[in-house]
Amino acid sequence: MPRLRPHPSAHTLLRVLALVGLGAGGVTLVATRLSIAEGLLAHALPLAGLPAIEAQVSTWGLDRLVIEHARTSDGRLGWRRLDITLALDTLWTGRVREIALEAPQVTIDPWTPGDTPLGLAIPAQRLSVTEGQITVKAPEGDKPLLIAHVEGQVESPAEGPRLSVPHLDVRVLPEETAGLAGWTLEAPLTLRLDGPALMETGPTGTPTQGQAAVMTQAPVRLGTPWGPLTLAAPRLDIRYETGAPPALALVADSVRLGGGEARGVEGHVTVSEGLPTVRVTARLERLPGETSRRTEDSASRPLPVRVDLVPQPADGEAPRRLALTARVDLPADAPALTVSGWTSADGATGDLRLANTVVPLSPQGMRPTDFHQALGEVWDEVTGGLRVEGGLAWDRRGLHPALTLGLETLDGLLFGLPVTGVNAQTRLDRLWPVQSPWFEARVALLSVGLPLRDGLITMRFDGRGKLAIDEARFVLAGGTVSAQKVSFSLKGGAFTLPMTVLRVSLAEIADVLALEGLDASGHLSGQIPLRRAADGTLWIDQARLDADQAGTLRYRPPSSPGAIAAGPQGLDMLLAALDNFQYKSLSLTLDGPLEERLKGGLTIEGANPDLYNGYPFHLTIALDGALSQLIRQSLRAYTLPERLKSLKPWLRSQQSPSVHP
Secondary structure, eight states: OOOOOOOSOHHHHHHHHHHHHHHGGGOOOHHHHHHHHHHHHHHTGGGGTOOOEEEEEEEEOSSEEEEEEEEETTSSEEEEEEEEEOOHHHHTTTOBSEEEEESOEEEEOOOOTTOOOOOOOOOBSEEEEEEEEEEEOOSSSSSOSEEEEEEEEEEOOTTSSEEEEEEEEEEEEEEEEOOBTTBEEOSOEEEEESSOEEEEEOTTSOEEEEEEEEEESSOEEEEETTEEEEEESOEEEEEEETTEEEEEEEEEEEEEETTEEEEEEEEEEEEETTEEEEEEEEEEEEOTTOOSOOOTTSSSOOEEEEEEEEEEOOOTTSOOEEEEEEEEOOSTTOOOEEEEEEEETTSSOEEEEEEEEEEEEOTTSOOHHHHOGGGGGTEEEEEEEEEEEEEEEEETTEEEEEEEEEEEEEEEEETTEEEEEEEEEEEESBTTTTBOSOEEEEEEEEESSSEEEEEEEEEEEBSSSEEEEEEEEEEETTEEEEEEEEEEETTOOOEEEEEEEEEEEHHHHHHHHTOTTEEEOOEEEEEEEEEEOTTSOEEEEEEEEEESSOEEEEEOOSSOOTHHHHSOTTHHHHHHHHTTEEEEEEEEEEEEETTSOEEEEEEEEEEOTTSGGGOOEEEEEEEEEOHHHHHHTTTTTSOHHHHHHHHOOOOSOSSSSOOOO
């Protein structure tokens, strides 16, 4: 806060003015008397240690003194009109009946660490100020730090050194302020008293005790190095008592900063040797990038926060600074996140370190959405651990995070697909939009109906609200499934993931299906475009896999199912063909929603050398249903003939050994 530098004594100034008034009482010519007064203001005040005043004295008598268009020689004080109503019985005690100031202009120096605000006695029973202007000088440059427009009234009863301020308005305009350490005023600021302010002063005008409550008419809007800051309905209570540092209490309905929001904000400040000790408590109810407020009943719950600032001793020539500690309490009795470090006294620079913490995750405890709502678009039903550590520094250029996040053996649903054994690590160098130079994840198992194992994903947060995957590679049945150069919005929504399948072994797929009597040879390759719709459903868009070369497909059930007789006509011939089918080509097509009416077809061309002397077959089987359900059940609940029956393969011609649906 700015420091008031009053002239050596307001009482001295008043006594000099009174002496001038009484001494001129014997002068009979008004014009002569006024000229003498102006000369005394210019020459006598410096003798009392006060700056000379150039002014016009328009009224000068035993009960009234009016000085207009005044300005001190140092340029720090001036006014358009000063009207003093005198009372002879109190004049020599340094008090007058009333002082009315019109358009006063005061220039003061900025506050610096180590300064202590000084009191200023009001040597009048009543002081009123209209069109006042206080200019606070900037630490550097010619532009003022701020200009405050003041209207107010101060009352001081004759029986004691008590001051009452029943009315005070202070207005600051953005165009009349200069930025300080990256802080700027973005909207007009009007401060008003919420009830009279009270103060008691000692003989020299130093406050001995006092209290005041200040509020604003509109939200306070500031620009900061971290983004726009808005305080809604702030109220500041100020208390002072001799022997104790000044105490300030700030409450606000909410504070919004950089897209985040905290509510229930309470701050307590005491000032000692010009440096504050601060404690702030609040509830984080919205983080940057989140679209709705957090509540106790929502997927993302509020996070209680406490911040403490304590002055640190000066270290040689280093600037004075404050020790800073903060604590974020997590839901479900999860370990709290704690940070510690320092900030400069003006808040322009600082450095914080986050304690290495592993937060356990579970559906009944701490959930990914408690960290950020966007994670609800990606993760669900998660168990495992999240490790956080690192630091956060800032200066006039902005924030400089260096945070490391690690996923430790996470299991759950990733975009609705079961995943197990996820271990990942990334470093963040921007908080929002989040940015990281690298992000590497290893995945033990991702199930898309068939198991994708031993996954390695290299990716990064691109700083534009997206997760960019440079490469993702999984092992499937001895082959690989991979994707490259794709990105996802952190806000959710639709995306497309083109997956390349290379040399997947049909023999290993047969083992995965665990259907007794089924075996195959050969490899499949092709493309599977996986798409996530805006409503969260997963689709496969015209996927096609083809056998790389000829191979075999055999199905020899341990016993002939009784369902064969009740099956479609020609089903027995189909099973006979599959007893030792040598295919020349095999292709699989899929298209549609993964969990609903997925359509596709299996087309096989070849022959059984043991059937019809190797006469060629063309077999087409239509697929219609939920792929993940069909494959996840691994056909264990059905015999192949029953499955074929449900898919309705029909013999196109009973006389031809070619088989068609």
